Amino acid sequence: MRISVKAPAKINLTLDVLAKRPDGYHEVEMVMTTVDLADRVDLTLRQDGAITLDCSASFVPDDIRNHAYKAAVLLRERYQIRQGVHVHIDKQIPVAAGLAGGSSDAAAALRGLNKLWNLGLSLDELAAIGAEIGSDVPFCVYGGTALARGRGEQITHLPAPAPCWVILAKPPIGVSTADVYGRLRVQEIACHPSTEQMIRSIREQDFSLMCRSMGNVLEEVTLDMHPQVRQIKELMEQSGADGVLMSGSGPTVFALVQKEAKVHRIYNALRGFVKDVFVARMLGMPDGEMLA
Numbered sequence: 308m309r310i311s312v313k314a315p316a317k318i319n320l321t322l323d324v325l326a327k328r329p330d331g332y333h334e335v336e337m338v339m340t341t342v343d344l345a346d347r348v349d350l351t352l353r354q355d356g357a358i359t360l361d362c363s364a365s366f367v368p369d370d371i372r373n374h375a376y377k378a379a380v381l382l383r384e385r386y387q388i389r390q391g392v393h394v395h396i397d398k399q400i401p402v403a404a405g406l407a408g409g410s411s412d413a414a415a416a417l418r419g420l421n422k423l424w425n426l427g428l429s430l431d432e433l434a435a436i437g438a439e440i441g442s443d444v445p446f447c448v449y450g451g452t453a454l455a456r457g458r459g460e461q462i463t464h465l466p467a468p469a470p471c472w473v474i475l476a477k478p479p480i481g482v483s484t485a486d487v488y489g490r491l492r493v494q495e496i497a498c499h500p501s502t503e504q505m506i507r508s509i510r511e512q513d514f515s516l517m518c519r520s521m522g523n524v525l526e527e528v529t530l531d532m533h534p535q536v537r538q539i540k541e542l543m544e545q546s547g548a549d550g551v552l553m554s555g556s557g558p559t560v561f562a563l564v565q566k567e568a569k570v571h572r573i574y575n576a577l578r579g580f581v582k583d584v585f586v587a588r589m590l591g592m593p594d595g596e597m598l599a
């Protein structure tokens with residue numbers, strides 16, 4: 308028996324940091340939404356009880372360091388499953404990019420294994436298990452649009468924003484999430500995004516207000532380390548993007564536009580500058596294929 312599950316990338320429409328916590332994590336407030344740039348996670352039942360994994364991107368770990376592998380091990384141990392699984396990941400989301408590719412693969416594995424191993428768990432239960440793998444996994448279990456609080460694992464669902472195109476560009480640099488959070492000086496944050504205004508813009512489907520409400524306090528940290536990320540931002544702005552922001556800890560930058568003609572203009576301007584450019588739609592609501 309084999310199950311195929313979609314694992315979409317997320318973007319941060321806002322990312323605010325409120326405090327550094329004693330456990331080393333940061334207290335955040337983030338509005339996140341999924342886009343239709345997605346990995347595919349195939350799960351094939353193994354009767355011998357083994358968990359194995361292979362990924363189309365050879366540099367992604369294929370053992371317990373892989374978030375999807377970790378998800379399978381956690382579920383098997385917790386529910387004392389005798390069967391095993393072979394996980395195949397078809398990687399389309401760039402790695403270490405601020406788009407939660409690994410977290411989304413883990414979430415897809417949780418949703419898929421819930422079916423393959425007949426566990427009958429709710430999405431809330433899967434999200435709670437996902438939080439043990441990483442802060443972004445609970446959001447990825449649900450998909451759609453949500454406010455994430457705590458260290459990112461406390462999810463409040465939001466309606467779909469006004470539909471739009473998303474152009475994503477990832478420069479060829481690796482960014483470590485832990486390093487970016489580690490360099491942030493919370494007391495020195497000059498400008499916090501308004502999470503409340505972002506939520507209002509989503510509820511009212513006000514695209515222009517949504518673009519004006521975008522903000523990410525990790526952006527300055529990554530931009531200072533990597534001037535190329537700033538150049539991509541400027542190029543998108545000059546090419547007529549309605550809203551431009553770095554996603555998560557970066558280095559991917561995304562542009563939002565409503566008019567299709569602008570998509571081509573921005574795409575062509577970027578392609579001369581950086582190889583990894585993607586055009587996607589905002590999914591807004593959870594994709595039917597994603598649900599357990």
Ligand SMILES: C[C@@](CO)(OP(=O)(O)O)[C@H](O)COP(=O)(O)OP(=O)(O)OC[C@H]1O[C@@H](n2ccc(N)nc2=O)[C@H](O)[C@@H]1O
Binds near residue numbers: 484554
């Ligand atoms: C920045 C964000 C925004 O969505 O995404 P990415 O850039 O990774 O996509 C997330 O907060 C990343 O979530 P995730 O990648 O799941 O992080 P985790 O594995 O839980 O943590 C990795 C490390 O990041 C730091 N970390 C993470 C989350 C948080 N709220 N505070 C932190 O300080 C910690 O140093 C932690 O050890």
Ligand SMILES: Nc1ncnc2c1ncn2[C@@H]1O[C@H](COP(=O)(O)OP(=O)(O)O)[C@@H](O)[C@H]1O
Binds near residue numbers: 403406408410412
């Ligand atoms: N399934 C996976 N896909 C991609 N990276 C993974 C996966 N599992 C573990 N990783 C590791 O997680 C790190 C972060 O990758 P990723 O989730 O793509 O980025 P981000 O946290 O920036 O959104 C990578 O360095 C990679 O080695």
